[in-house]
Amino acid sequence: MEYGISFFPSVGPDDKPAPQYYDEAFQLAEKADELGFAYARAIEHYFCAYGGYSPDPITFLTAIAARTKNIRLITAATIPAFTHPIKLAGKLAMLDNISHGRLDVGFGRAFLPQEFEAFEIPLEESRRRFDEGVRACRLLLSQDEVEFSGEFHRFGPVRLLPKPVQQPCPPFYVAAASSAESYEKAGRDGYFLQTALAVSSLEKTQEMLRVYRQAWADGGHRPGAERIQISxxxxxADDDETARKAGEYDHHKTSSNMLEAVSEWQRVSSTQYVGYDKIAESVRRTSFDDLVAQNKILAGGPDTVRKQLEILAETLGDDLSIALVPHSGNLDPAVPTRALELFSESVLPKLSHS
Incomplete structure (x- = not known):
């Protein structure tokens, strides 16, 4: 298994000034690079404390690129529906050059109604805009000259500059949640996968990964070359009690912010997002202790976290990449820094699958 870190801020101006959050995150990324973690990821969200300090993961990762030497930089995920493909591809190509070829690109559909409304994009167009945006970006990044005619964008012929360092283009990931169709399509199209345990049971995730791996094989892609990231x-911490105390506090703050963000689903519905009106109910009824017991949150001392990871490897496969989310901004930055050090010193060396 491979391990990286993922940044998902869950703070706003009432909690912490944005410059302070960014400084803390960049220092943590430097520590992760120093300790040999594989990558740093960043999300894209808008407007509220649930992710709102990260409206542009590419800008965020560019700052990390300037402060690090080896760690890969991953969008998790950038939203093609909210940016013209020429603009998005240009920003991605520029980051790949600035980082000397350390970029991996993760694409997502977005799911918060207020974000779609602000960009004046109907929720019902979500899947089609996602598919078209990913396709257009791949062409722009991998071909010398592109003429494109889609449902939402028509352009060209154009020649993107700069071209990415990685040829024909950086690795592409797509995000999937709980739909078997999304997993199957990602595998069939030959894209790497990003997902999160928080949205499904361990058993359902196991089944969805089976669907993805089978679709990858059926699509004729190189056996064993697929990549799966789970955040x-x-x-x-040094002991279970300290770790769980920090985790419970952070979980409470993050859940409260998420409830505020998803409240819009109580007034809207979409055939593209079936069941999303039940997100708030699911968040309310699931406790921190439940999530730890279900191995959806890693929390404890080194031995406890190591055992959790062994269970995940046994259940979901030891070829996974785990994107650790250590810093939402709610804890003193010394806490996630110590967590990364402990992981490197006392967890990773003892893992049977490392």
Whole structure:
């Protein structure tokens, strides 16, 4: 298994000034690079404390690129529906050059109604805009000259500059939640996968990954070349009690912010997002202790977290990449820094699958 870190801010101006959050996150990314973690990821969200300090993951990752040497930089995920493909592809190509070829690109559909409304994009167009945006970006990044005619964008012929360092283009990931169709399509199209345990049971995730791996094989892609990233909240300390105390506090703050963000689903519906009106109910009825017991949150001392990871490897496969989410901004930055150090010193060396 491979391990990286993922940044998902869950703070707003009433909690912490944005410059302070960014400084803390960049220092943590430097520590992760120093300790040999594989990558740093960043999300895209708008307007509220649930992710709102990260409206542009590419800008965020560019700052990390300037402060690090080896760690890969991953969007998790950038939203093609909200940016013209020429603009998005240009920003991605520029980051790949600035980082000397360290970029991986993750694409997502977005799911918050207020974001779609602000960009004046109907929820019902979500899937079609996603598919078209990913396709257009791949062409722009991998071909010398592109003429494109889609449902939402028509342009060309154009020649993107700069071309990415990685040829024909950086690795592409797509995000999937709980739909078997999304997993199957990602595998069939030959894209790498990003998902999160928080949205499904361990058993359902196991089944969805089976669907993805089978679709990858059926699509004729190179056997064993698929990549799967799973993001997980991460609270590691010298002992279980300290870790769980920090985790419970952070979970409470993040859940409260998420409830505010998803409240819009109570007034809207979409055939593209069946069941999303039940997100708030699911968040309310699931406790921190439940999520730790279900191995959806990593929390404890080194031995406890190591056992959790062994279960995940046994259940979901030891070829996974775990994106640890150590810093939402709600804890003193010394807490996630210590967690990364402990992971490197006391967890990773003892894992049977490392």
């Amino acid at each position: 997980m909240p991460f609270f590691l």
